[in-house]
Structures are given as C-alpha cells and as structure tokens.
Amino acid sequence: MNRYTWVGGLAALLVTAQALADEAPGRRVFSQWCEACHGVGEDRPGTLGLRAKYSGKLPALLEERKDLTPNEVKYYVRHGVAMMAPFRKTEITDADLDLLARYLAHSK
Amino acid sequence: MKIAPGVSDVNFAQALKQFESVVGKEWLFTSDEDVALYKDAYSPFYGEAEERLASAAVAPADVEQVQAIMRVANEHRIPIYPISTGRNLGYGGSAPVYSGSVVLDLKRMNRILEIDERKANCLVEPGVSYFDLYRHIRANKLKVWIDCPDPGWGSLIGNALEHGNGYTMAPYRDHFGAHCGMEVVLANGDLVRTGMGAMPGAMTWQQFKYGYGPYLDGLFSQSNFGVVTKMGFWLMPEPEVFRWGTVLAFGYDDLFAMIDELSYLESAKVMTATTRVESPLLFGAFKGPPPATDLVTLRATPGGASRESLEEYAKRTGTAYWSVILRFYGSDKLTAAQWEYARERFAKRIPDAKFVDGDVRHFPLSDREANELLDKAPLGIPSLEAFSMGGRTPTNPTPSLGHIWFSPIIPMTGEAVQECDRVFRAAFAEWGVNPLGLPLPQLYHERTFFQIYGFPITHDSETNRRNRDTFKRMIKLAAEHGWGEYRTAPAFMDACADTYSFNNHAQRRLHETLKDAMDPNGILAAGRYGIWPSHLRSKQS
Numbered sequence: 001m002n003r004y005t006w007v008g009g010l011a012a013l014l015v016t017a018q019a020l021a022d023e024a025p026g027r028r029v030f031s032q033w034c035e036a037c038h039g040v041g042e043d044r045p046g047t048l049g050l051r052a053k054y055s056g057k058l059p060a061l062l063e064e065r066k067d068l069t070p071n072e073v074k075y076y077v078r079h080g081v082a083m084m085a086p087f088r089k090t091e092i093t094d095a096d097l098d099l100l101a102r103y104l105a106h107s108k
Numbered sequence: 109m110k111i112a113p114g115v116s117d118v119n120f121a122q123a124l125k126q127f128e129s130v131v132g133k134e135w136l137f138t139s140d141e142d143v144a145l146y147k148d149a150y151s152p153f154y155g156e157a158e159e160r161l162a163s164a165a166v167a168p169a170d171v172e173q174v175q176a177i178m179r180v181a182n183e184h185r186i187p188i189y190p191i192s193t194g195r196n197l198g199y200g201g202s203a204p205v206y207s208g209s210v211v212l213d214l215k216r217m218n219r220i221l222e223i224d225e226r227k228a229n230c231l232v233e234p235g236v237s238y239f240d241l242y243r244h245i246r247a248n249k250l251k252v253w254i255d256c257p258d259p260g261w262g263s264l265i266g267n268a269l270e271h272g273n274g275y276t277m278a279p280y281r282d283h284f285g286a287h288c289g290m291e292v293v294l295a296n297g298d299l300v301r302t303g304m305g306a307m308p309g310a311m312t313w314q315q316f317k318y319g320y321g322p323y324l325d326g327l328f329s330q331s332n333f334g335v336v337t338k339m340g341f342w343l344m345p346e347p348e349v350f351r352w353g354t355v356l357a358f359g360y361d362d363l364f365a366m367i368d369e370l371s372y373l374e375s376a377k378v379m380t381a382t383t384r385v386e387s388p389l390l391f392g393a394f395k396g397p398p399p400a401t402d403l404v405t406l407r408a409t410p411g412g413a414s415r416e417s418l419e420e421y422a423k424r425t426g427t428a429y430w431s432v433i434l435r436f437y438g439s440d441k442l443t444a445a446q447w448e449y450a451r452e453r454f455a456k457r458i459p460d461a462k463f464v465d466g467d468v469r470h471f472p473l474s475d476r477e478a479n480e481l482l483d484k485a486p487l488g489i490p491s492l493e494a495f496s497m498g499g500r501t502p503t504n505p506t507p508s509l510g511h512i513w514f515s516p517i518i519p520m521t522g523e524a525v526q527e528c529d530r531v532f533r534a535a536f537a538e539w540g541v542n543p544l545g546l547p548l549p550q551l552y553h554e555r556t557f558f559q560i561y562g563f564p565i566t567h568d569s570e571t572n573r574r575n576r577d578t579f580k581r582m583i584k585l586a587a588e589h590g591w592g593e594y595r596t597a598p599a600f601m602d603a604c605a606d607t608y609s610f611n612n613h614a615q616r617r618l619h620e621t622l623k624d625a626m627d628p629n630g631i632l633a634a635g636r637y638g639i640w641p642s643h644l645r646s647k648q649s
Contacts, residue, residue: 049500074556086147088202
C-alpha cells in the first residue's frame with residue numbers, strides 16, 4: 001500500500017464514520033419534522049404524492065432515495081413544494097437542516 | 109424588506125437593534141431569504157401587491173423576552189404579529205394580517221410545563237405542537253389522550269385561540285372550550301394570568317376556569333388584545349375501548365329524522381364525537397370506493413336525477429341515501445350499550461334503517477399499532493393525513509398548492525342542511541363557479557353543523573381573484589340566511605366581521621373600544637379578525 005492509497009483509504013473510512021455519526025441525529029430530525037408526511041404508511045401524503053409522481057422510477061420514500069443531494073434537501077425544506085409549506089429556522093435550524101440533508105443524501 | 113407605512117427607517121432600525129439585544133442575533137431574522145419563510149404558503153394573494161408580508165421576525169425564548177419585545181415595539185410604534193407554530197395553513201400561516209409587521213415567532217417557546225395524568229390536564233407554551241405533546245405522552249406512557257385537528261403540527265394554543273376543532277369527545281374536541289387558564293402578555297408588556305392563575309400559588313389553575321370576576325379568556329381568542337404565552341388544557345382520560353358503527357338510511361326524508369336523532373344523542377351525551385352526515389348515493393363516501401357505473405349514469409341524468417329514481421336505486425341496491433358514523437369512548441359494556449341505545453332511537457324514527465358495526469379497539473395501543481392506524485384523529489393521534497386531500501394521485505397528476513375554506517355555521521337540522529344546499533347550489537349555478545367541498549355537514553361543535561366549502565390555492569392571479577370574489581359573495585349570501593363564518597383567512601377577516609353587524613356594528617365598536625384601551629399605540633396584530641387600531645381604521649372602511 002503506497003502512501004496515497006493509505007491516505008485515500010483513511011479518508012474513505014472517515015467519510016463512512018462521518019456518515020454513520022450523522023445518521024442518528026439526522027434521523028431524529030427526519031422523525032421530528034418529515035416522517036408524518038414522508039414515512040411509511042397509506043396516510044402519509046408526501047409518500048403517496050411521490051409514489052404517484054415517480055410511478056416506480058424512484059422510491060416513494062425519501063429514506064430509500066439514493067439520488068438526493070444535500071442541496072436538494074435544503075432547497076425543498078426552505079422553499080416548499082406543492083402543498084408542502086417551507087419550514088422556518090425556528091422549526092428546523094440551519095444546523096438541524098445540515099444533519100437532515102446529510103442523512104437523506106446518505107440514506108440507502 | 110417591507111416596512112409598515114408610517115414607520116420610519118430610523119425607528120425600525122433602532123427597534124431591530126433592541127430586538128437583537130433581547131433575543132440574540134441568531135433569533136432576529138431580517139434578510140430577505142429568512143423573512144420569505146414567513147410568507148403565507150397558502151396565500152390567496154400569491155405574488156400580488158396585496159400579499160401579506162412581514163418586515164422581519166423575532167423569536168423569543170421565554171415570556172420575559174416577549175415582554176421586552178412588546179415594550180420595544182411600543183417605544184418605536186412597530187407593528188407586531190404573533191404566531192405560535194406558524195402552521196395555521198389556510199388561515200394565514202405565518203404571515204401577518206397587516207403587511208410590514210414584525211412577526212413575533214413563538215415557536216421556540218415549546219415547553220410542556222406540566223402534565224398531570226391524575227387530573228388529566230396540561231400547561232403548555234405556544235410552540236408546543238400536537239405532535240410534541242402526543243410524543244411526550246407516549247414516551248412517558250401516560251394514560252391521557254390529546255384531541256388534535258387534522259394537521260398535527262399545529263399549536264395547541266394557536267388552534268384553540270382560532271377556535272379550532274378535533275375529533276374525539278366533547279368537550280375535548282372544542283379546543284378553546286377545553287382550555288383552562290391562560291397567561292397573557294398585554295400590548296404594553298404587562299403580564300396577566302386568567303382564571304385561578306390570577307391568585308398567586310393557586311392550586312387549581314388548570315381545573316377551574318372562571319377564577320373570580322369577569323371571565324377574560326375569550327378576549328384573547330380571534331383577537332389582538334394580548335400575546336398568550338401559556339395555556340392550560342383538559343385532556344381526555346384514556347378510555348378502555350373505542351367503538352364505532354354506521355347508520356344507513358335509504359329515503360330522502362330520512363335526513364330529517366337522522367339529524368334529529370344525532371342532535372339528541374349529542375346533546376344527551378350518548379354520542380359526543382365529531383362526525384359528518386354523508387350521502388353514499390349522491391356523493392359517495394368521504395373515503396370510499398368509486399361509485400358503480402349505473403349510479404354514475406343515474407347521477408348524470410339531464411336536469412338531475414329525480415328523487416323517486418334515486419330512492420328506488422337506494423333501496424334496490426342497498427346504497428344508502430344518507431349515512432352517519434357514530435363513535436363511542438368508554439368501556440366495552442358502556443360503548444356497547446351506547447351503540448345499542450343509539451340504534452334503538454334511529455330504528456324508531458327510521459324503521460328501515462340499517463346498522464353496520466365498526467371496529468372495537470382496546471387501549472393502550474402499541475407504538476406500532478398507533479403508527480400503522482389509518483384515520484388516526486378520532487383516537488387522538490396526530491397526523492398530516494389531511495394533506496392527502498388534493499395531493500398528487502394517479503388520477504390527479506397536478507397536485508393542489510393548498511386550500512382555503514369557507515365554513516359557515518348552520519343549524520343542526522335537516523331543514524337547514526337542505527336549505528343551505530339549495531341556496532349555494534343555486535348561487536354556484538348563477539355565478540358559474542364550482543367550489544370544492546364536503547357537500548354535507550360536519551359535526552364539530554356540539555350544537556351546530558359546519559358546512560364546508562374549499563377553494564384551491566393557485567399561482568395564477570386571475571384564478572385566485574375569481575376565487576376571492578366567490579368567497580366574499582358566499583360570506584354575504586350566507587349572512588343573508590343567518591349563517592356566519594366561524595374562522596377565516598386574513599384576506600376575508602374584514603368581510604366576515606362586516607356580517608356580524610347587529611345594532612350598527614355594536615360588536616365591532618366594542619372591539620375597537622377594547623383595542624384602544626388595551627393597545628393604545630395599535631401595535632399588536634393590526635387587522636386580525638377585523639379589529640384595526642384607531643390609526644388604521646379609516647383606511648379599511
């Protein structure tokens with residue numbers, strides 16, 4: 001293993017460790033603010049709406065998406081879409097939004 | 109940034125500086141990007157000059173900070189608009205009624221101060237949502253229920269002050285009626301506690317509503333006389349059993365007896381849950397399968413299907429002309445007896461009525477059961493299911509952007525339902541409009557029906573203008589028949605207030621007398637529910 005491979009491997013480990021560390025608090029934010037609409041269940045309007053929108057091309061559940069970027073998550077939280085109103089900073093702080101964005105971008 | 113007319117740039121800047129010293133830099137919002145978050149997401153003025161916009165927002169952490177903010181606002185004559193969770197969607201959201209106001213965002217005041225399982229009551233701050241309180245109760249395995257409105261992210265305090273409603277038993281489902289005791293910051297920054305809270309060290313603030321002397325609490329609902337910073341609520345002791353059943357009737361005239369019996373059972377406290385009269389024959393069940401093809405054909409009869417043909421279809425196919433779900437809370441024996449008694453009463457008046465037993469649920473539910481349950485609200489479980497209405501589905505590829513609602517209060521009689529339907533149906537035909545709607549009445553409060561009509565929010569100004577015009581015409585038409593709106597969005601607050609005009613608007617004049625006495629600088633929530641401070645009154649007339 002040359003030096004660069006070692007550094008690259010360490011970086012990958014750090015990224016993975018960071019992702020795991022982010023997941024629990026990010027999941028907490030999701031659970032607090034998003035799950036009632038975007039969770040599992042036939043009474044979750046966000047999930048039902050995305051199911052109809054993507055017709056199986058993408059998962060209806062945000063937590064199963066692999067294509068979301070942190071910036072996309074932040075955009076929709078702060079701007080809203082369709083019936084979803086934006087969330088204020090007294091609801092989801094910028095710090096919590098960072099956690100949420102990383103969590104959804106890392107969700108597999 | 110849209111500063112309110114009459115407020116100088118210098119005064120505004122000084123006030124912001126002082127607000128910042130009260131709450132800290134993090135909790136004063138002045139950038140366009142941050143202030144945009146306080147727009148009404150369901151504004152019927154979307155993108156128009158009349159859209160109600162904040163100039164800034166300030167978010168206190170406690171009552172002392174609220175008092176300090178009110179003193180600063182008085183000093184500089186800055187209009188202030190309090191919100192609790194800011195989720196009053198369809199009724200203004202987090203935007204002020206008067207553009208240029210600074211929004212007083214109380215979301216950070218989100219403490220559950222007290223919850224007493226034995227006395228079944230709680231004391232909360234404005235930022236506490238139904239979800240928050242529900243999660244707290246479940247986490248601590250308390251044997252009490254909340255009563256929640258359709259969206260669970262609303263504030264207990266905000267919804268009660270708006271006269272919002274829920275779905276369990278009376279009195280809990282009347283959210284203002286189920287409150288007990290308030291703490292209020294007045295416009296001048298003074299602090300008042302109502303009811304027993306006026307007595308230092310009182311042991312019964314959340315148990316006895318009236319305290320001593322005039323009952324003041326009503327002054328702080330649908331008004332602009334103070335900022336409510338704490339409020340007590342009665343909670344429902346968890347029942348052992350929830351049982352429901354459906355009454356079906358097949359003749360048009362059965363509507364009258366059905367509503368009479370419903371009214372009796374409600375007033376006699378036999379069945380006290382929220383429900384609605386439905387017509388599977390005319391409109392389909394609220395949440396049900398699509399109608400049969402021959403029924404669709406019958407409904408589409410040119411000139412309308414005759415009453416006789418509809419009744420014949422109802423009786424031949426077993427499709428109910430009218431239906432109503434009854435919900436009972438208590439023990440197995442008690443709820444079985446209530447359902448049996450209700451069936452007896454309906455059967456006496458409607459001999460060919462049919463009865464369908466619903467589920468019987470036993471409590472407590474596991475977390476999984478509660479989470480997976482559909483139609484959660486009658487069990488006091490908050491959700492956001494209501495936002496499915498108008499949402500994207502395979503048959504509705506263009507989701508709604510939100511709704512506003514016109515909900516006149518009508519008498520709880522078949523005659524009133526019939527007359528309301530006749531009047532609005534004729535008006536819609538004449539005006540060439542077709543509002544959304546739950547075509548039959550909803551029983552939220554104990555003695556009246558809400559007749560609910562909805563309008564979709566769009567981003568098309570012309571459509572929004574037409575909908576606003578129709579909404580205002582409906583307000584007037586309803587008032588001509590003695591039906592009044594119970595709650596409305598900022599766009600219609602003046603129009604609705606105009607209809608409560610007994611004795612040359614004596615109620616408005618009294619409100620204005622109170623406003624001038626309690627908020628002489630007119631800084632607090634100008635225009636809310638049609639109550640304007642003196643310096644803005646002439647501009648509204």
